[in-house]
Amino acid sequence: MFMKKIVLAGGFALMSSTAYAACAVNEGRVNIVGNEFPAIQTVARNAASCATDTLEVKANLTADHQKINVAGMTGNPAEYTSAIVANSSIVALINEDVIRPLDDLVAKFGQNLQRNQLVTIDGQVMAIAFMANAQHLVYRADILAEAGIEPPTTYEEMLAGAEKIRDMGLLEYPLGGPYAAGWNLAQEFNNMYLGMGGEFFEPGSAAPTINNEQGIAALEMMKALSEYMNPDYLTHDSNGTSAEYKAGNIAMMHMWGSRIEPLRDLEGSSPEVVENTAIAGPMTVAGGSIPATTLWWDGWTVAKNISDTDAEATFVALMAGIDPSILNEENAREAVWLIEGYEPTEAAKGVFAAASMGTKPYPMVPYQGLLHSALGAELSDFMQGKEDAATALADVEAAYTAAAKEQGFLR
Amino acid sequence: MKHKTFFWFILPTALAMLLFIALPIVSVVMQSLYTPHEQVLRVVENCGPFGCTQETTIDAEATQALRAEQPLGQFAGLDIYLDRGHLATTEVAEAWRTREGLGDFMGALGNLPFYRAMGFTLTYTFTVTPLLIILGFMIALGVNSLHRHLKGLVIFFSLLPMIVTPLIGSLILFWMIDSRGIIGTSLQWLFDDPDLSLKASTGLTWVTLIVYGVWHSAPFAFVVFYAGLQTLPKDMLESAMIDGASRWEQVRYVIIPHLMPLVTFVALIQLMDNFRVFEPIVGFNAAAHATSLSWIIFNDLGGETRLLSSAATTSVLTIIGVSILLSPVLVRTWRDFNTKV
Numbered sequence: 001m002f003m004k005k006i007v008l009a010g011g012f013a014l015m016s017s018t019a020y021a022a023c024a025v026n027e028g029r030v031n032i033v034g035n036e037f038p039a040i041q042t043v044a045r046n047a048a049s050c051a052t053d054t055l056e057v058k059a060n061l062t063a064d065h066q067k068i069n070v071a072g073m074t075g076n077p078a079e080y081t082s083a084i085v086a087n088s089s090i091v092a093l094i095n096e097d098v099i100r101p102l103d104d105l106v107a108k109f110g111q112n113l114q115r116n117q118l119v120t121i122d123g124q125v126m127a128i129a130f131m132a133n134a135q136h137l138v139y140r141a142d143i144l145a146e147a148g149i150e151p152p153t154t155y156e157e158m159l160a161g162a163e164k165i166r167d168m169g170l171l172e173y174p175l176g177g178p179y180a181a182g183w184n185l186a187q188e189f190n191n192m193y194l195g196m197g198g199e200f201f202e203p204g205s206a207a208p209t210i211n212n213e214q215g216i217a218a219l220e221m222m223k224a225l226s227e228y229m230n231p232d233y234l235t236h237d238s239n240g241t242s243a244e245y246k247a248g249n250i251a252m253m254h255m256w257g258s259r260i261e262p263l264r265d266l267e268g269s270s271p272e273v274v275e276n277t278a279i280a281g282p283m284t285v286a287g288g289s290i291p292a293t294t295l296w297w298d299g300w301t302v303a304k305n306i307s308d309t310d311a312e313a314t315f316v317a318l319m320a321g322i323d324p325s326i327l328n329e330e331n332a333r334e335a336v337w338l339i340e341g342y343e344p345t346e347a348a349k350g351v352f353a354a355a356s357m358g359t360k361p362y363p364m365v366p367y368q369g370l371l372h373s374a375l376g377a378e379l380s381d382f383m384q385g386k387e388d389a390a391t392a393l394a395d396v397e398a399a400y401t402a403a404a405k406e407q408g409f410l411r
Numbered sequence: 412m413k414h415k416t417f418f419w420f421i422l423p424t425a426l427a428m429l430l431f432i433a434l435p436i437v438s439v440v441m442q443s444l445y446t447p448h449e450q451v452l453r454v455v456e457n458c459g460p461f462g463c464t465q466e467t468t469i470d471a472e473a474t475q476a477l478r479a480e481q482p483l484g485q486f487a488g489l490d491i492y493l494d495r496g497h498l499a500t501t502e503v504a505e506a507w508r509t510r511e512g513l514g515d516f517m518g519a520l521g522n523l524p525f526y527r528a529m530g531f532t533l534t535y536t537f538t539v540t541p542l543l544i545i546l547g548f549m550i551a552l553g554v555n556s557l558h559r560h561l562k563g564l565v566i567f568f569s570l571l572p573m574i575v576t577p578l579i580g581s582l583i584l585f586w587m588i589d590s591r592g593i594i595g596t597s598l599q600w601l602f603d604d605p606d607l608s609l610k611a612s613t614g615l616t617w618v619t620l621i622v623y624g625v626w627h628s629a630p631f632a633f634v635v636f637y638a639g640l641q642t643l644p645k646d647m648l649e650s651a652m653i654d655g656a657s658r659w660e661q662v663r664y665v666i667i668p669h670l671m672p673l674v675t676f677v678a679l680i681q682l683m684d685n686f687r688v689f690e691p692i693v694g695f696n697a698a699a700h701a702t703s704l705s706w707i708i709f710n711d712l713g714g715e716t717r718l719l720s721s722a723a724t725t726s727v728l729t730i731i732g733v734s735i736l737l738s739p740v741l742v743r744t745w746r747d748f749n750t751k752v
Contacts, residue, residue, distance in 0.1 A: 119458070180696060369714055370716050373715065403716075406720050407450065
């Protein structure tokens with residue numbers, strides 16, 4: 001992993017010599033920290049095209065970015081001049097006050113930005129979003145056709161379909177989803193709970209309100225779905241579930257839009273799976289109208305504790321990273337880009353459906369992360385049948401309350 | 412040695428120990444006694460790609476002022492130690508009051524993160540340590556009686572589990588024991604049970620982790636015991652043989668007493684290591700079934716919001732745990748040392 005970064009950084013340095021000076025600034029230091037998936041790699045690679053002898057552009061893209069971005073931006077001057085974040089992870093940066101408002105930079109260099117790319121908090125632009133993401137349905141068209149069922153639009157239909165596929169002996173465990181204990185399981189609960197119409201907190205307070213009918217119904221539905229999943233489902237994250245799908249063992253799964261493209265790759269898969277992979281919008285549950293999923297954006301920020309020169313350089317380089325000219329046939333399929341001129345590809349259908357169905361964005365409240373961690377740690381007991389739903393939710397609230405008290409959100 | 416010489420001799424070590432052991436411990440203890448400030452919250456309008464919403468956020472200026480006033484945060488005393496995430500005194504007292512039997516009380520304890528972690532950690536430590544000592548000893552005896560041409564090769568292969576990075580080793584095994592992996596499928600075939608899954612049941616996950624722990628650490632015991640066997644005086648064994656001691660009696664009355672100090676040493680190191688069990692839990696994705704104190708620290712630091720005070724408190728509790736665990740062995744070593752002098 002480390003070697004890869006060095007090679008990547010080296011690659012950026014090499015590119016600097018061939019770069020044409022299209023960037024409005026040519027001095028300063030740019031150092032980007034962010035998650036590692038194809039769309040972000042594309043942004044970082046194109047940001048590096050601004051590099052000159054006096055403008056240094058580096059990037060550290062790693063799945064562990066959340067463990068290092070706050071620490072790397074706290075010092076003065078900050079090591080990282082920019083962090084690429086999502087609507088969940090920007091909260092930690094705002095809580096620690098390590099990113100700067102971008103209004104003046106947007107006015108100066110951001111003419112190409114679209115209105116919906118600006119992420120504002122209390123009227124100040126704090127991040128520039130460049131892609132959207134959501135979980136939605138992925139299914140095997142051939143298996144569904146053989147079983148004579150339509151792609152489900154509700155979780156109830158999904159259960160009925162799974163039952164039919166199992167009865168017909170087509171697949172033993174026809175359903176999938178990233179249900180690994182921890183972050184993933186908690187996220188599936190969040191999805192289902194929002195689909196049930198639940199609220200996480202009392203209005204204007206950090207007091208949790210998940211131990212209610214909707215919470216119990218959400219857990220019962222997750223449990224019912226898990227009966228049709230590979231028994232190891234509590235260890236399957238997005239990667240594990242994708243592998244299981246590619247092996248041809250899953251007929252329907254709830255998966256991230258950003259992970260659809262790799263499913264069309266023949267490696268570790270078969271032509272049968274690749275050709276019959278189809279996607280559809282997210283599902284609703286219990287007669288609700290809001291889908292049981294969440295909307296996400298990925299975007300970049302600029303550190304607070306750096307000189308104005310470095311901040312300008314960072315902003316300009318990242319603007320180059322998301323310039324409309326970066327979109328070519330291959331890049332366009334990596335994500336649902338929020339960049340001007342992006343034409344939605346087939347792979348973007350699910351995320352667009354999620355947005356048009358009124359899906360709620362993942363909440364940006366400062367204590368959501370604590371609840372997410374508590375859910376991740378406490379829900380697996382219920383999924384394994386060791387305790388009932390109400391007890392599990394009471395445990396979540398108790399674990400969350402202890403953490404929120406420690407952090408000063410609750411008295 | 413003169414006092415002055417001794418002083419200069421020990422100075423670099425003492426400095427390093429102060430810097431890298433004593434100071435971090437002091438810092439961790441301090442951190443565990445303080446918590447972040449009361450958060451100043453306000454409701455603002457947030458807008459983004461998906462529209463605008465009214466959401467709560469932290470008032471950065473007010474927080475800054477509070478931090479400038481008291482950089483360490485609020486003094487919390489032992490609050491964090493006693494909260495639900497750690498010793499959970501209130502919850503334990505409540506469980507004791509409302510218990511319907513000892514089993515019920517233990518069940519309630521197992522539902523609290525600290526006690527659940529201790530349950531697994533102690534089971535792991537006290538099964539893995541003796542098993543790896545026995546296994547390591549048996550391998551050492553076996554290798555020692557091999558023909559000298561074979562020894563090098565066998566030693567190399569016996570050491571392999573220790574050479575593999577723990578996280579990588581557990582990750583490889585993780586995929587092999589998956590119900591669709593080679594070991595998982597073989598077990599299903601062997602027991603004629605297509606639903607058998609090592610990862611889905613708590614008991615089997617514990618067994619897997621314990622087997623992994625023994626597999627990974629036995630080479631350490633083997634190396635130490637094998638080195639010890641080379642120091643065994645030949646004449647002692649020969650005189651035992653002349654006295655008519657069987658192979659078992661030679662092992663029981665000559666070899667084991669000779670290696671006893673090494674057993675203490677291995678037990679000491681391994682008790683400490685196993686108490687801090689961590690990599691296999693992450694590698695096997697086993698957090699749903701088994702947690703340890705180290706895993707709790709990792710989880711506190713790796714969440715969306717870092718819980719520094721909580722992680723520091725668990726660290727202090729780990730240090731206390733290791734000290735308690737090692738005290739019998741240390742006392743014994745101290746006594747041995749005194750009687751020899």
